[in-house]
Amino acid sequence: MQKKEVIIVGGGVIGCAIAYYLARLNVKALVIESEEIGHGGSSRNGGGVRQSARDPRELPLAMHAIRYIWPNLSDELGVDVEYCQEGNLRLAKTEEHIKILERVIAQGISLGLDLRLIDQKEVREICPYVSDEVIAASYCPTDGHGNPMVTTLAYYKRAREMGAEFITGEMVQSILIRKGKVGGIKTNLGTYESDQVILAAGYESRAIANTVGIDIPMQRTLVEALVTDQQPYMFPQMIGTAASDFYGHQTKHGSFVFGGMTGLEPYGSEVDNPITRSITAPSICRAILGYFPAIGQSNIVRTWSGWLDVCADHVPILSKVDELPGLTLACAFSGHGYGIAPAVGQSMAELVVNGSPSLSLDAFRYDRFQPKS
Ligand SMILES: Cc1cc2nc3c(=O)[nH]c(=O)nc-3n(C[C@H](O)[C@H](O)[C@H](O)COP(=O)(O)OP(=O)(O)OC[C@H]3O[C@@H](n4cnc5c(N)ncnc54)[C@H](O)[C@@H]3O)c2cc1C
Structure with missing residues (x-):
């Protein structure tokens, strides 16, 4: 099978948004979802798109999304995501x-x-x-709300139109390592090769990361x-x-x-x-x-x-993993990932493609919990 440019594990709003923003950077991702698109929190949430009462580390992502992405998202994706900015x-x-x-x-x-x-x-x-x-x-x-299921499907639809591939009903079980770097993933049905794997599988990201010795405190x-x-x-x-x-x-x-x-x-x-x-x-x-x-x-x-x-500290993990080049984490959204999904998708795509997102993700590193020497 042809080697994939990027594999995203999880077809929630985060995985679909990353696939879309990668496509805008001319990178075609393969998204693997164990159930169906939007099966997790992304189809079950309250639709809040808010900046107020956000952790100060997360607030810049929320402000960026609300200032620059949400107001035009329906037009951009070609689907009415029912965004309402009435406070x-x-x-x-x-x-x-x-x-x-x-x-x-x-x-x-x-x-x-x-x-x-x-x-x-x-x-x-x-x-x-x-x-x-x-x-x-x-x-x-400037706060508001949207329709989370429709937003997820809108990102999915547009990413597909722009060349991203999606597989549903296939469960990722582990990450493959080749010569000290990410080599791909193993599923219940087979293996897929890639140098870049992004874990966006909600809580299940933890068990998958565990297969290469990385733990996520969630x-x-x-x-x-x-x-x-x-x-x-x-x-x-x-x-x-x-x-x-x-x-x-x-x-x-x-x-x-x-x-x-x-x-x-x-x-x-x-x-x-x-x-x-x-x-x-x-x-x-x-x-x-x-x-x-x-x-x-x-x-x-x-x-x-x-x-x-x-x-553990109620903000997500949005980070490359130093110990395993090619592994990137986008999980642990702690109950408020929908409102920031556009900014997260955009930033994660930039992080994977050129290593330097326009919004700093330093506060969301996976190793922030490690004891300092
Ligand atoms: C009741 C409720 C209310 C909420 N209200 C809000 C709100 O008002 N505002 C807000 O911003 N956020 C809210 N949230 C949080 C928000 O829904 C999440 O933060 C957001 O949906 C996270 O998206 P995700 O793509 O990371 O996760 P998910 O949508 O959970 O997607 C992860 C996907 O990974 C798939 N998966 C899991 N394991 C595997 C595997 N091994 N292989 C392949 N695929 C796998 C799952 O099936 C799932 O589809 C709420 C959540 C809930 C449950």
Whole structure:
């Protein structure tokens, strides 16, 4: 079989975006996906495209994506990815909540983000449906949301049109080494040769990297989300709370998509397949109704769950591996990889092709956890 220029393991939004940006640099990647395109977190997520409340290391990626890529992405890919840039409100009900927001706001402003605290009156002007209990919010007017499944498929479609190859239903098992460098990968069905392998397989990247003695400090956590039936138009913003008990938005079609945490997630993640439980959706709903009583009229159509690949320090690993030339890691997105996917895809393609991405990825090196001598 012909040697591939680059092999990408994983056909989520990250793998598909990297394949697209590689194609723009005239490099034709082969993407190998064990299930179907977008099977993982990329089809299960809440669609948040936000800069607010980002780790300062990740914020430049989010700001770049929102300033330069997201607004034109639908035109660029030829598919409406339902990007809506109408701001993010993070709601507060107590003085403690306001203190949390003030910390987040100070951090964002120090890095040049347009983010401010607004009072109850202004919150209600922007979003009249919030409960009277909401006393303030952080407001980032340039944040928003998109449709994650459509975005993933749009990157896939455009990358294919530009020459990338995709194989689905084939599971990568290990990385092959030739003369101290990457030689390709082995799957359940055969082997593929390449000098460049990018691991973008979410949590499973860890087991694959383990086959060449590289470990990635991440854990798997199961989180849940839900969608309601179609509702009259209420608000376009992405919503979160200082208490982090739920987040969500109203889609273009009128349904609300919400996700949330009960606090029990780390104790319910010892399962093989992503499942939903009876505890989580009611918990998310209680939180939502405490902020948006009017949404109580809607019906839940579906709940689902998905895995997060949570890194030890909650930011991704976007890095070449020094010990094994040709191996590159793009994983551990820790629950917020969708919004930054365009900037990550672009930067990873540049990293692999010319070794120097236009946005610095130094903060995301794989060896940041190694003991310093
Ligand atoms: C419920 C939920 C809500 C979320 N909300 C948001 C949000 O609002 N905003 C945001 O930015 N992010 C959010 N996220 C996180 C976001 O979905 C992820 O960070 C993002 O999708 C990561 O993309 P990925 O391509 O790295 O991973 P994935 O989409 O998981 O893709 C990895 C792919 O690798 C494949 N794979 C695994 N093992 C192998 C193998 N051995 N061989 C070949 N292929 C393999 C998998 O099948 C999968 O398709 C949320 C996640 C969840 C679950």
